[in-house]
Amino acid sequence: xxxxxxxxxxxxxxxxxxxxxxxxxxxRDGRKLVYLDSGATSQxxxxxxxxxxxxxxxxxxxxxxxxxxxxxxxxxLYEGARATVAAFIGAQFDxxxxxxxxxxxxxxxxxxxxxxxxxxxEAARFxxxxxxxxxxxxxxxxxxxxxxxxxxxxxxxTLRWFGLTDDGRLDLSDVDSVITGRAKVVxxxxxxxxxxxxxxxxxxxxxxxxxxxxxxxxACQSVPHMPVDVMSTGADFVAFSGHKMLGPTGVGVLWGxxxxxxxxxxxxxxxxxxxxxxxxxxxxxxPPMRFEAGVPNIAQAVGLGAAVDYLDAVGMEKVHAHxxxxxxxxxxxxxxxxxxxxxxxxxxxxxxxxxxxTVDGIHPHDVGQVLDDLGVAVRVGHHCAxxxxxxxxxxxxxxxxxxLYNSTDDIDALVAGVEQAKRFFS
Amino acid sequence: xxxxxxxxxxxxxxxxxxHGRGLRDPFGAEVHHVNPTCGDEITLRVQLGxxxxxxxxxxxxxxxxxxxxxxxxxxxLYELLVGKTVGEALAVxxxxxxxxxGRGKVEPDEDVLEDAVAFAGVAKYPARVKCALLSxxxxxxxxxxxxxxETGGTP
Numbered sequence: 001x002x003x004x005x006x007x008x009x010x011x012x013x014x015x016x017x018x019x020x021x022x023x024x025x026x027x028r029d030g031r032k033l034v035y036l037d038s039g040a041t042s043q044x045x046x047x048x049x050x051x052x053x054x055x056x057x058x059x060x061x062x063x064x065x066x067x068x069x070x071x072x073x074x075x076x077l078y079e080g081a082r083a084t085v086a087a088f089i090g091a092q093f094d095x096x097x098x099x100x101x102x103x104x105x106x107x108x109x110x111x112x113x114x115x116x117x118x119x120x121x122e123a124a125r126f127x128x129x130x131x132x133x134x135x136x137x138x139x140x141x142x143x144x145x146x147x148x149x150x151x152x153x154x155x156x157x158t159l160r161w162f163g164l165t166d167d168g169r170l171d172l173s174d175v176d177s178v179i180t181g182r183a184k185v186v187x188x189x190x191x192x193x194x195x196x197x198x199x200x201x202x203x204x205x206x207x208x209x210x211x212x213x214x215x216x217x218x219a220c221q222s223v224p225h226m227p228v229d230v231m232s233t234g235a236d237f238v239a240f241s242g243h244k245m246l247g248p249t250g251v252g253v254l255w256g257x258x259x260x261x262x263x264x265x266x267x268x269x270x271x272x273x274x275x276x277x278x279x280x281x282x283x284x285x286x287p288p289m290r291f292e293a294g295v296p297n298i299a300q301a302v303g304l305g306a307a308v309d310y311l312d313a314v315g316m317e318k319v320h321a322h323x324x325x326x327x328x329x330x331x332x333x334x335x336x337x338x339x340x341x342x343x344x345x346x347x348x349x350x351x352x353x354x355x356x357x358t359v360d361g362i363h364p365h366d367v368g369q370v371l372d373d374l375g376v377a378v379r380v381g382h383h384c385a386x387x388x389x390x391x392x393x394x395x396x397x398x399x400x401x402x403x404l405y406n407s408t409d410d411i412d413a414l415v416a417g418v419e420q421a422k423r424f425f426s
Numbered sequence: 427x428x429x430x431x432x433x434x435x436x437x438x439x440x441x442x443x444x445h446g447r448g449l450r451d452p453f454g455a456e457v458h459h460v461n462p463t464c465g466d467e468i469t470l471r472v473q474l475g476x477x478x479x480x481x482x483x484x485x486x487x488x489x490x491x492x493x494x495x496x497x498x499x500x501x502x503l504y505e506l507l508v509g510k511t512v513g514e515a516l517a518v519x520x521x522x523x524x525x526x527x528g529r530g531k532v533e534p535d536e537d538v539l540e541d542a543v544a545f546a547g548v549a550k551y552p553a554r555v556k557c558a559l560l561s562x563x564x565x566x567x568x569x570x571x572x573x574x575x576e577t578g579g580t581p
Contacts, residue, residue, distance in 0.1 A: 028428055365464060365493035365557065373429040381464040389465055395491045396465050424433070425494070 010321040011314065013407045019045040019310075020405055031375030034413045039193055039221060039354050039401030040379050041243045044307070048246055051306035055299045062295045064272055078298050081305030082288070085253055088308045089238070090229035095261060097254040097291040098301050102220045103143040105239030105254030106187070108291060109216055110147035111267040113185065114154050119265035126264060130156035133182040135213070137162040137170055137199075138391055139192045142384040144218040148187055157184065164391050168195040168344035175207050183213040190222035190233070194385040194399065195344030196327070196354040198222070205234025214260070220244055224311075225352055225403070226320040230255050242300065247307035251300035254291070261287035268293040311404075319404045323353040326402045326411060330355050333415040340418065343388075343397050353402035356383070359418060362425045364398040370421035371398075376413050431547035432554070433494065436502075440541070441494040446504030450487040454572030459564040461556050466492035468500060470564040472572045479513035483569075488561060495545075495554050500561035502541045512569060518542075519562050526555050 017023050020043045027033050035043060055077060061070035063078045079093075086096045099105040116126035128134070134148045138161050152159045162178055163171045170188075179186055186208040191198045205215045217235035222228055224245035230238050237260070242251040256264075266273055266284055270293040275283040284290045311319065328348045334340055339360030345351045359367055368380035379399045382389045389396060400414055449456075453471035460467045468490035475482040486508055488500050507515040521538050522545070530550035534543040548558045 363491075363493035363497075365466075365495070365554070369432065369551075369554070370429065386465060395467075424429075425438075 010318045010325065011404055013322075013405065016314070017405050019047065021046060021049075023405060027375050027377075028373055031373075034374075034376040034410045036400040036402065036406065036410060036414060037377045037379050038224075038244070038403035038406075039383075039399065041249070042224065042246050042403055043405065044246055044248065044303075045310050047310050048248065048303045048306045052248060052299045052303040055302045060299070063298055064289070074298055077302050077305075078296070081301040081308075084305040084308050088312065089223060089255060090231050091255050092258060094286075094288055095255050095258050097256065097261070097288040098296055099239070099252040099254050099291075100250060100297065101243070101252035102218060102239040102241040103147075103252075105237075105252050106144055106216065106218065107147045108254055108267040109185075109237050109239075109256075110151045112264045114151050115265045115267070117155075122263050123265045128155045128157045128184050131182060132157040132184045133160050133180060134158070135160045135162070135179050135183050135186045135208075137188045138164050138387050139168075139170070139195055139197065139385065140187070140189055140387075141193050141218060141220070142386070143220075144187050144189060144216070145387070148185070158182075162188075164388070167346060168192075168197050169350075170197070170199055170204075172200070172203060175203060179204070179207045179211060179213065181211050183208065183211050185214050185216060187216040187218070189218040189220075190228070191219075191225070191352045191354070192344070192385070192388070193221050193354060194356055194383040194388045194397070196351045196356070197345055198350045198352055200350070201233050201235070209234070221352060221354060225323055227316040236260055242304040242307065245304075245307055246310055247304035248300040251297045251304050253304075256287070258287070261291070264290075266290050266293070270294050272296075314404060322404055323402050324348060326406055326408065327351060327353045327355065329408050330400065330402070330411045330414070333411055334418070337415065337418050337422070339422070343392050343394060354399060355401075356397040356399040358394050358397055359422060362421055364394075364396040366425060367398045367418060367421045370424055371414070371417040374413065374417045374420065376410075376417045378414070432551055434544040434547060436541050436544035437494065437498040440498035440501035444497060444501040446487060446501065446508070447489065448487060449489050450485060453485070453487065454575055455568045457564050457568040457571065459560055459567065461492070461496070461560050463553075463556065464493075466490070466496050466557065466560060468492065468496070468561050468564050470500075470561060470568050472565065472568040474512060474569070474572050477573060479511060479516075481512050481573075483507050483510055483512060483515050486565060488564075492560065493554075493557050495548055495557040496560045499542075499545065499558045502545075503561050503565060506540055506542060507565065512573065516566065516569065519566055522562055523559065525549060526558050 059073040061074040063075040082096045086093045113126050116123040208215045214236045216237045219238045219240040223240040238255040243249040273293040341358050343356040364380040381396045453473045456471045458469045470488040473485040475484045525534050534546045536543045
């Protein structure tokens, strides 16, 4: 594919950029900011910032309690955001649990399963213990690895995992021997944050369900970037973070199938999540409130609702097409750099806009530092996916990630910056 | 370019031509330190000529992977500390740590730090301070262990 053919045309990037105040600031002595770190956190459009400010200025109150007008308005806005998020991913309203972030969402599932053994007969089917297996993959973000390692440690279950191929894919050569009849949970990422790989969910969820295991999907890098219909992923739980999809920090989403959430014991307990409380013992509210103890992150949820409205207005199909074109353009551009090695799928097939690479003889931190000096913000390090670095025998990578506000100019700046780093350290 | 204040010529020289690199015998203590934010690692050995603060640092040998800042820093450490007494070496380490954690507001003492003054610019980049300190923290740890080992006590 030539560079010209790859030039994205699906979006009016200039018009979109005008909605993001931060993109017009300069960094490091007047350099134009080239933001290629949306995989870590996205920037926020004015519409999201306005929604949060308006909430605090006009409607602020604790939700689900109090009979005054502000409490009503705050509750309506919070529950409205829940409905907006539900529609965005093809879910039912009461299947959406607001969390702090995806990390908390995954921990919620892991701790609920850990609590199931002592939570009564309805929860017994979730119990995990010695002889059971939890299956993950070698490409997981630490957020979808450590909660399962810890669950195994607490319960005596065994952790198993899918390895990776040399070109950054899951090694699915023997699915049936990795996911056995002992599997209780199969947890995997939809799109790898470190490699960019988009995983084939059907084959894994089909096998998982055939053996009665629950499928937990980390959708942090997919829901912000492509249309995702949770019902067609084959997953039982899907977790993602608001701040990676134009929303505020401090709010994330856990989607779970209604009948599963309804039978699961709580993770965090306290106010708001109860049915009846007595000194001798208590019962719990139905989901989603069962999983939202305490006064929640109301303004952030409202901001996330505004972010979803923004993405809906642009159109997720267009966002995805734009990022696919940018990724193709970046893979082409980076391929021209002598000594540069892509860590992850080298082609644009089943791949998202996270491009990790190393440069011969230059540590990724140093590449990142030169890029930063030129105003290009990328992520360096292990990307919270340390086992991925070990698998490919690299200490770290430099990673560029793209979003709807990026253009081919940003990628040109990246490629030019890498060339400059090579000159500097030669 | 601001970057030249970070990547001083001395740092690049040490990075491209590291001094004292490679693990050597004998050694009194060996430690392995990692920088969990970036995955950089260093294995560092210390050989002391005695058991107290007056003992000489006879050798510091190291191996690992890391960025130019962390690798150059280990090389400078080797140049600076081998041949000093334990007391002097720890005093220099403390001076270097103060410089690194000074957010660019600490004036380095060239008489004490010699080539290590080149790292003054690193202090202005908070994300890189840990890189510069990785080998120095490893040295401090290894030296405490070596002293403890040779006196038969705990460090």
